[in-house]
Amino acid sequence: MSKRHSQKYKIDRRMGENIWGRPKSPVNTRSYGPGQHGQRRKGKMSDFGLQLMAKQKLKGYYGNITEKQFARTYEEAQRRRGNTAENLIGLLESRLDAVVYRSKFVPTVFAARQFVNHGHVTVNGKRVNISSYQVKPGDVVEVRQKSRNMALVLEALDSAERDVPDYIDLDAKAMKATYTRVPEFSDVPYPVKMEPNLVVEFYAS
Structure with a gap:
């Protein structure tokens, strides 16, 4: 399996969701996380954990974007007039x-x-x-x-x-x-639920 494919499926497994809606995703048959502890029951996630997960999912969806690039995109979204979450999606889709x-x-x-x-x-x-x-x-x-x-x-x-x-x-x-x-968030055909408002909360906290 190529590095690109293994990386893509690793993101799916980590999130526990088929974030691109692809038929070959391992999450379609194994919805638990990767590794030997993947099937352990998960406790209730903290607000920070939910925000971090939302950020990782949105960042992961757009491929090999680094943390630095994604943070820069957020900063640009924040600088622009209007809703920061909508601006962020617009910049990513552009x-x-x-x-x-x-x-x-x-x-x-x-x-x-x-x-x-x-x-x-x-x-x-x-x-x-x-x-x-x-x-x-x-x-x-x-x-x-x-x-x-x-x-x-x-x-x-x-x-x-x-x-x-x-x-x-x-x-x-x-x-x-x-x-x-430039699309609005509601226009973008994400196969899974994305929460850009939580991404904004993650960077604002």
């Missing part, structure tokens, strides 16, 4: 790797990061290889011509595993997606 994943150009968020880093996508016709690049409403994200026959892309676009959300206008044939607007 990442280029998240837009690539939502557009179904790749099967997983981990693959999206690698796909961007390897220079397979353009934004408004210019190659961008920074996965944290902030896509703006109206920006067009496209798979580069030379990358369009990759099995990874063709299989992901054909997959019925998930739908493209309505804040992305996808032209699957042209392998081109327009990011039409």
Whole structure:
């Protein structure tokens, strides 16, 4: 099993939830945590524990984001006007790797990061290889011509595993997606319950 797959499943097991809604997740058959003590009965979690879990789950969902990057994203969300929790979700969904994943150009968020880093996508016709690049409403994200026959892309676009959300206008044939607007939390198709308000409480405490 590749490092990327084992890491992905480790996050699922640790959270006790299938956070990407994938059919192959081990949580579908074993809902308890990893390791020899995984099946022990859990006590009531403290408020801090719930906040930490919410932060780890949201951070884990977006792939290989470091603690430092995630904290910086939170700080930016806090600086902006409006609701910090909504701003945080908007910033995370505006990442280029998240837009690539939502557009179904790749099967997983981990693959999206690698796909961007390897220079397979353009934004408004210019190659961008920074996965944290902030896509703006109206920006067009496209798979580069030379990358369009990759099995990874063709299989992901054909997959019925998930739908493209309505804040992305996808032209699957042209392998081109327009990011039409920054979504609100309620627009984002998370397969599990996310609690960005608890993430805000975690950083505020």
